[in-house]
Amino acid sequence: MNLKIKFIPYEKMKMDSFSDILRDVKENTIILIDAKLKPEEESEIIEKTMESVSEKFSGIELSSIDFAGEEEMNNFERFKNIIIERIIGKKRGMTIIGPAKIIHKIKKNPKELLLYM
Structure with missing residues (x-):
């Protein structure tokens, strides 16, 4: 099985x-996006995924991390x-x-994401 990783700029x-x-x-293909998706964007991609789940495609794993460190x-x-987020349009x-x-699993810590494959 071929595995690809694709980086997509948020824009x-x-x-x-x-x-x-x-x-x-x-x-x-594992997709990396250089921004945290907005909740409505995550909802839309999950909705589209649910419409296409079948025996051949079991769905997606999706997780975002915020590097802002607001705490x-x-x-x-x-x-x-x-x-800045309003001006550039991304988080x-x-x-x-x-x-x-x-x-199989994405574990989210405050400053990192771990992929279990």
Whole structure:
């Protein structure tokens, strides 16, 4: 079985459809996105995945991590981060999406994601 890892900048992900990402995942590709997905984006990709679950495709594993470290910030730094996120349109962090048949579990710690394959 071939396993591929594909890095997608958040800006490109917004231009592509979630169907394109799902197609890649069905072809045993692990997708790395350079931002934390918004809850509505995660919901949309999960919804599209549920529509295409079959005997051949068991679904996805999806997890995001936020690199902002807000618990260590004062109010000014939090406000600055909110402004930056609004300007650039993405949340600092990373999202991993992969086929459930390959990624058995994603363990999330405050500053790292561990993939169990």
